[in-house]
Amino acid sequence: MPSSFSLSSFSLLSNLTHHHYLHKPTTLHPTNPPHSLSIKSSIDKSSTTNKKSNDDNIKSSSWVSPDWLTSLTRSLTIGQYDSNIPIASAKLEDVSDLLGGALFLPLFKWMNDYGPIYRLAAGPRNFVVVSDPAIAKHVLRNYGKYAKGLVAEVSEFLFGSGFAIAEGSALDGEAQGCGSISPQEVLVYSPVINAVYTALKEAEARSTDLLPYWKIKALCKIIPRQIKAEKAVKLIRRNVEELITKCKEIVETEGERINEEEYLNETDPSILRFLLASREEVSSLQLRDDLLSMLVAGHETTGSVLTWTLYLLSKDPSSLIKAQEEIDTVLQGRPPGYEDVKNLKFLTRCINESMRLYPHPPVLIRRAQVADVLPGNYKVNAGQDIMISVYNIHRSPQVWERAEEFVPERFDLEGPVPNETNTDFRFIPFSGGPRKCVGDQFALLEAIVALAIFLQHMNFELVPDQNISMTTGATIHTTNGLYMKVSQRHSKPAFASTSSSS
């Protein structure tokens, strides 16, 4: 009988498979712009959709931005900010069904109302929300002028001094990112994942809290939400510490065989730091936090990508058949090897397109360190918090044709794998600039291999009548799970006659 399962479990599959098939990350194609894309930027004022003016009426209240707060922001900002950034009035109906925490959804609605840049009062803070590739490029590329800011503030309790949120030059003068995490169903299997999810939800909640009461340590000891978060972080840290202890044992027994010179020349700085720390006890806390950054940033992101890619394929049978036929042709029934990955072109495009529609995380956060003028002549003051809505950029009809549709072929199969450079920041699933994801190539390889193995061996269909809604915990995930009926598939003979119940 076909069995139901939740796709979030794919994070497990992705983590299991990469050990066997992946060797070294690489760029699979040269970089040229995809052929069929069009762009209109906010720099071109004639093409913007700033449909509402700053004088719009504000009618109802919201947890994100109550009327009085929006009004206050508006009055405080008169003369302080360049008036050509419209102020969004956040209304209760925009967010009332989203209290689970999918702030990126109303951000999309407000983009349609106010255009590719607007100001939003969120709790005591105000954000400039950016949905324009040219402005995103400016902010992300100018790391230094723009730092992590709020992200570092609200997730310090989890990441400690790990490089994912460290300001400055944690990775050899390179920068940082926020990485991600999420699921729900995997939680059943892993209390650690559950704890990470709790902690990331907490970080997200902190970013929209009206009062940052969690800065007062005594309050954290008595407020249930904080007690839960603290418990979660303790569990995560204990697990990472145990992992480090185990690794140290391995290094101590095997370490003698490692040629230090070779490692100094070839090894990633973070691994080097790990090896050095394990031998010299340099800083076990720093090590723990760095490792935690890597694990948190890399785990659930790929799992979420696989979840949404399978969801999209389940709703587009012709793309699914095309992907399975490609897998059969390229792999001829065997497991994928490194060389096969570059021939799985359509499958790769399905993943790219899935990351366009469901980017993880959907929003990137930065804080202006100095006053600046954004492309389009929008002035921002030092200290200004900025949200770059990747979700908005990826779904904007001003940026993409048939923006809301799943069209893997929009990225030329014979062209380069799309990235921020060859799309001029229209496609930024791994961010861009100095703090871009450090695991991007690895993550793509991991996703391709995991998906190829799954599609090679399994057929699946959506369980009908599900209410599939989105929420966030850094990545986009489903509120109530996403259920599929799966059945064994035999890659040969032909696809159509191969399905049988498992």
Ligand code: HEM
């Ligand atoms: C499909 C999977 C993944 C996605 C969508 C993703 C996405 C991202 C994004 C958007 C950022 C930048 C955030 C920002 O600019 O604020 C980031 C940063 C980061 N990612 Fe990933 N990531 C993925 C997989 C991975 C993996 C597998 C690893 C590690 C093995 C990883 C490690 C990191 C780290 C360490 C950072 C912080 C970099 C820094 O601060 O300089 N990511 N990721």
